[in-house]
Amino acid sequence: MSTSPAAVFDRLSDPNPPTDTPVLFGTAIVIGSSVAGLLAARVLADHAETVIVIERDDPGTSSEPRAGAPQGNQIHVLLPGGLRQLERWFPGFAEQALADGARPAPASIRHNYVDGVRKVSGSQAMMITGSRPFQEAQMRRHTLALPNVKAIIGRATGVQFDGDAVTGVRVQTDGAETVERADFVVDAMGRSSRLSEWLEQGGWQRPAIRRMTVDLNYATAAFRRNGDGLDVNALLAVRSPELSADVAGVAISQIERDRWLVMAGGYAQHRPGRTTEDLITLCRTEFPPEFGQVVSNEVVEDVRTYRHADSRRRDFHLLQRMPARLVAVGDAVASFNPIYGQGMSSATLHASCLSEFLRSRPDLSKPARGFFELQKVVVDAAWSISTGADLALPHVDGPYPRFYKVLQWINGQITAASVHDSDICRRFDEVTFMLKHPSTLASPAVLLRSILVNLRAKKKA
Ligand SMILES: Cc1cc2nc3c(=O)[nH]c(=O)nc-3n(C[C@H](O)[C@H](O)[C@H](O)COP(=O)(O)OP(=O)(O)OC[C@H]3O[C@@H](n4cnc5c(N)ncnc54)[C@H](O)[C@@H]3O)c2cc1C
Known part of the structure; x- marks a missing residue:
């Protein structure tokens, strides 16, 4: 074996x-x-x-x-x-x-954004959503x-x-x-x-x-889901630390009893969405229109916050x-x-x-x-997925694994390519969805393809 x-x-x-x-x-x-x-x-x-x-x-x-x-x-x-x-x-x-009452979330109605750019479609694995x-x-x-x-x-x-x-x-x-x-x-x-x-x-x-410092601030509120005409279940928008210091991301999903859960996250001293009004304004002004549409619904539960230290x-x-x-x-x-x-x-x-x-x-x-x-x-x-990504955050200062700089560069190439290329996105999703081991991404073929995809994306920009 x-x-x-x-x-x-x-x-x-x-x-x-x-x-x-x-x-x-x-x-x-x-x-x-x-x-x-x-x-x-x-x-x-x-x-x-x-x-x-x-x-x-x-x-x-x-x-x-x-x-x-x-x-x-x-x-x-x-x-x-x-x-x-x-x-x-x-x-x-x-x-x-x-x-x-759980909600189906097939890949076709999951929309992911990185720094405002909609990611290509990756893994087609089925998801279902509901409150914890x-x-x-x-x-x-x-x-x-x-x-x-x-x-x-x-x-x-x-x-x-x-x-x-x-x-x-x-x-x-x-x-x-x-x-x-x-x-x-x-x-x-x-x-x-x-x-x-x-x-x-x-x-x-x-x-x-x-331990590795995380210092993450969560804020989640619930909204009614009816009649907003949105054919989407799960929305995720993340921001790279280089581009945004205050908001790490916003995640939205349908849950049972015809509700949306809307969460904003920020690190260290940044606490986006501390009040329901903050959360609504954030979704309306800083994220794609779908996010604003969700928070136009009636508020069912005001924001509840949670701090996660490490x-x-x-x-x-x-x-x-x-x-x-x-x-x-x-x-x-x-x-x-x-x-x-x-x-x-x-x-x-x-x-x-x-x-x-x-x-x-x-x-x-x-x-x-x-x-x-x-x-x-x-x-x-x-641990390697979570802490590997967190080490790139400005307020996190280790402990760094051996060859950290090289690993960070490789991760960065694959993560960036997953935004534009379906094959890389599928492989990336399979690892982050915990369907496959992270080492399945560590192949020369995946890295080479990622570098080429990123070069092409840079030329287009
Ligand atoms: C803000 C936040 C968001 C999260 N989001 C996600 C997510 O999106 N997806 C995801 O998969 N995970 C998420 N998680 C993690 C998830 O909540 C946990 O990993 C998951 O609940 C498994 O935890 P557990 O069962 O090991 O422990 P816990 O859920 O913490 O449960 C421990 C249980 O033990 C009981 N207990 C403790 N001490 C005693 C005792 N002495 N005697 C009897 N009973 C005792 C407690 O009452 C509790 O029921 C999130 C966590 C946090 C903090």
Whole structure:
């Protein structure tokens, strides 16, 4: 079996549900029932007699934002790589979501602009759009419908160890603390996960954490969608840092209940769209007419803002000592600049890592190193896209990878060519949509074609 990162990524992106799924343990516990936790629970349902999902919020069946996932009121794009995995784990996912109100977003009605120039059409991969709480509620419904998955509302306060393995989770419910016994535990507590502290308290190492400044300011408002005559679902306009210091971009998408979500983003001290009036003026005066048309509709929800400080990853794969029967998924391992929309799709691929690991019938008395090695491929891929682009921002000052200047020049050529050339745009989309590994772009043929495309575009200008 090939072990190149691109080959591993392809394997993890398999659209087909696995067939050989051995039951390996009695009870598996997932801490956190957001996107990553729900997907991990789905996979564990194949390998455990019982799966318990512990969540401190009581989301019920609601599609409303909740305290434990405060980012829920901001625009959330589900990339095609993530949708493909959701179809794998919940066959019929898109059809059900569309029946419940998600909006179809085929390539023909997605319009992308870079510095005011409309990009050519690239990947034809299907997308669907909906608010973040709506998408999460869809995943919750599918996962909790599985006969061996049950939910506990409570706050996990620690993990229990016995010898070299994790054996349970301490949970606080209604003021009382109990211990839920477990044969396997998954941390899906998001970017503020307490697992590192719990490991340290138990006498284990904590994973090193790497950070890169993002300092991103989001502002999202909702508008009514009816009668504006726009035959478009998703609009995205980004601005290069050299051309615009104040607004990084504006993204718009249709969501359930006949609404548009409109988001403006800016870095560091720039906070575009801080009020609904600001956002409307910005869309009307600084972006193509479609943006202005969307915000001419009735305002349904005023602007809500969100500040995202950094991209961060916890390097579990580097730990010398770690207990057996324990893994971490989703933002608890790596969370990125949200502007690239990678978080939910990464979480679906972490679920694939868990499935491949458990299907390999691992020795469960040892740490889950095989899992963390697979997950590293997914995290590295997303991290390289997100931090690679962010290093070009004036307020970001590293850490720079080796050969940064050369890599930046190559990225710049391919990114610029993707605006004008369909073939390059398709390949570029496949990587940014998390359908393919970034190394698939690193070929001399792609670079040469990009240089020629850019030279031609320069001559025309
Ligand atoms: C502003 C913003 C915009 C974003 N936009 C996008 C986008 O466009 N596309 C995209 O794919 N991703 C986006 N993301 C990222 C996305 O929100 C996350 O990657 C995704 O939700 C997966 O997160 P998670 O499930 O790992 O963690 P979270 O969603 O953070 O969930 C963690 C869960 O754990 C629970 N929890 C925590 N501690 C405990 C405890 N002790 N006991 C019990 N439960 C606990 C919390 O209540 C919560 O439910 C965005 C993020 C932000 C901040």
